[in-house]
Each structure stands twice: as structure tokens, then as C-alpha cells.
Amino acid sequence: MNIQTVSYLKANANSLSLDTPLHVTQNGKEVYVIQDAVAYREQQETLALLKLINLSERSLNQKGSLSLDEAFDV
Incomplete structure (x- = not known):
């Protein structure tokens, strides 16, 4: 796991290698995770x-249909 500080991020933002996600800390606590845009899109997909x-599993287990809001707990 790649862990760096906010100061490191500011100083090296133009030359970061994001082969793996970068965990950024501030005051000793993790506050951000920075990752490659392609990896982020894949994660979202x-x-x-x-x-x-x-949604499909819950629809099969319930009588009647399931709304999208119910499936995604909105």
C-alpha cells in the first residue's frame, strides 16, 4: 500500500505514479485515496x-416487483 502525506502530494502531484492507489494522510489520519482514472471507472462499473x-436477487426473493429505489436502498 502506498501511503504519503498531503505535503508529499502537493510537492509531487505532477510526477505521481498511480500503478496502485495512493493513500494520503493528514495529521496521521487517512483522508484521501487517489487512483488512476481508468481503475476508478472499472471500479464504478x-x-x-x-x-x-x-436487484435481480432481491426481485426473485420477493413477491411482486421491486423498484429501483428499493433495490439501491435510496
């Missing part, structure tokens, strides 16, 4: 697919 699986 994976979450969307998992939500769709959850």
Missing part, C-alpha cells in the same frame, strides 16, 4: 454490476 445482481 463493477459496483454497478453488483448492484444489478443485488
